[in-house]
Amino acid sequence: MPFDTAIDVATETRGADASTLASFTLIGLYVGVIPIFLGILWFPALRRLGARAFTFLMALTIGLLIFLGLDAASEALEQANALGGAFQGVGIVGIGIVGTFLLLDAISRRQHNLGRSEAQQRFSIALMIAIGIGLHNLGEGLAIGAAFAVGAAALGAFFVIGFIIQNITEGLGIVAPIVKDKPNWLNLALLGVIGGAPAIVGAWIGGLSYSQPLSVLFLAIGAGAVFQVAWEIAKLVQKDAMKRPMPVTIFAGVLAGMAMLYMTGLLIK
Numbered sequence: 001m002p003f004d005t006a007i008d009v010a011t012e013t014r015g016a017d018a019s020t021l022a023s024f025t026l027i028g029l030y031v032g033v034i035p036i037f038l039g040i041l042w043f044p045a046l047r048r049l050g051a052r053a054f055t056f057l058m059a060l061t062i063g064l065l066i067f068l069g070l071d072a073a074s075e076a077l078e079q080a081n082a083l084g085g086a087f088q089g090v091g092i093v094g095i096g097i098v099g100t101f102l103l104l105d106a107i108s109r110r111q112h113n114l115g116r117s118e119a120q121q122r123f124s125i126a127l128m129i130a131i132g133i134g135l136h137n138l139g140e141g142l143a144i145g146a147a148f149a150v151g152a153a154a155l156g157a158f159f160v161i162g163f164i165i166q167n168i169t170e171g172l173g174i175v176a177p178i179v180k181d182k183p184n185w186l187n188l189a190l191l192g193v194i195g196g197a198p199a200i201v202g203a204w205i206g207g208l209s210y211s212q213p214l215s216v217l218f219l220a221i222g223a224g225a226v227f228q229v230a231w232e233i234a235k236l237v238q239k240d241a242m243k244r245p246m247p248v249t250i251f252a253g254v255l256a257g258m259a260m261l262y263m264t265g266l267l268i269k
Contacts, residue, residue, distance in 0.1 A: 024145055024203040031144060032137045032199025035164045037192045039171015046172075046179045054179060055246050056253040058237050061173040063257020065132070065230035068170070069223045071265065072136055073097060076219035079212055087213050096220025097227070104128060104228040123187070125177045125232050130195040132225030133170050137195065139219040141202020146215075169260050170195065177233065 049057060073093065080089025108128070116124070174191050205214070237250060 020207070021204065024207045025200050027144055028141055028197070028200025028203040031140060031164060031203075032167060033192065033196035035167035036133070036171040036174070036196035039168045039173075040175050040188055040192050042172055043175045043179065043188060046175065049179065051244060052246060052249055055237065055240060055244075056249050056256075057172075057176050057179070058233055058240075059250040059253025060257040060260075061129070061176040062230050062233050062237065063254040063259075064169060064173045064261055065129070065226045065233070065257075066254070067258040067261040068133070068136055069226040069230065071261070072139060072219045072223035072226070075139070076216050076223060079216045079219070083213060083216065089213075089216055092213065092216050093220045096217050097224040100221045100224030101228045104225060105231075108228075108232055119178075119181045122177045122181060122236075123183060125229065125236070126174055126191055127194070128225070128229045128232065129174050129177070130191045132222065132229045133167075133174065133195045134198040135218065135222035135225050137167070138198035138202040139215065139222050141199040141204075142206035142215045142218065143202075144199075145203040145206025145208070167196065169264065173257075177236065 046057065076093045076096070077090065080087075080093050083089040083092075108124070171192070174195050175188065202218075205211075241247075241250065
C-alpha cells in the first residue's frame with residue numbers, strides 16, 4: 001500500500017562536547033556580540049549630531065524597536081499555532097508580551113521616582129534597550145541553533161548572514177539615548193554584552209535541547225521588552241518635541257527605522 005506522507009530523514013542530536021559548544025559559541029559571537037559592537041563603535045560619530053539629527057536618530061530607534069517587536073510577536077504567534085492545544089500557545093504569547101511590558105514599565109517608574117538625574121535615566125533606557133534586544137537575540141540564537149541541529153546548515157547560514165546585518169543597526173539603537181552623555185567604555189562594553197551575548201545562550205539551547213514552547217515564550221518576552229522600551233523612548237522624544245517641534249523629522253525617523261529592518265529582513269525570510 002503506497003503512502004503519500006513524506007517523513008523527514010532523522011538526524012542525530014549533537015552531544016554537548018567541547019567542540020559542539022565552541023561551534024555554537026562562535027555562531028553566537030558572529031550573530032550577536034560582534035555586530036552589536038560594530039554598531040556601538042559608531043558612538044563617537046553620533047556624538048557630533050545636531051538637535052534635528054539627534055531627534056531623527058531617536059525616532060529611528062523607535063522604528064527599529066517597533067518593527068523588531070512586531071516581527072518577534074508575529075514569529076511567536078506562528079510558532080504558537082504549531083503547538084498542541086494543551087500548551088495554549090496564544091496564551092503563552094500574551095503572558096510573555098503583556099507581563100514583560102508591565103514588569104519593565106514598573107521598573108522604569110520606580111527608577112524615575114528615585115530622583116535619578118536625566119543622564120542616569122537615559123543610561124537606564126539604553127540598558128533596557130540592550131536587555132530587550134538581548135532577549136530578541138536569544139530567540140534568534142534558538143532558531144539558528146535548531147537549524148544547525150536538524151541538519152539544515154544552509155538555512156542556518158542564511159539566518160547568520162541576515163541577523164549579522166540586522167544586529168549592526170540594533171547596536172546603533174542601543175547607544176542612541178546616551179549620545180549626549182559621556183559614558184565610559186566599560187559601560188558601552190556592558191551594553192554590547194547584554195545585547196549580544198544572549199545569542200550564544202540561544203544557540204546552545206537551540207542546538208542541544210530545542211523546545212518550541214520555550215522558544216515561543218522567549219520570543220514573546222523579547223517582543224514585550226522592545227515594545228516597552230520603544231514607549232520609553234517615545235516619551236523622551238515627546239518631551240523634547242514640546243521644546244522644539246519636529247513632527248516631520250520624527251515621522252521620517254520612525255519610518256526609516258522600520259524600513260531598515262524590513263530591508264535586512266529580506267535577507268532572512
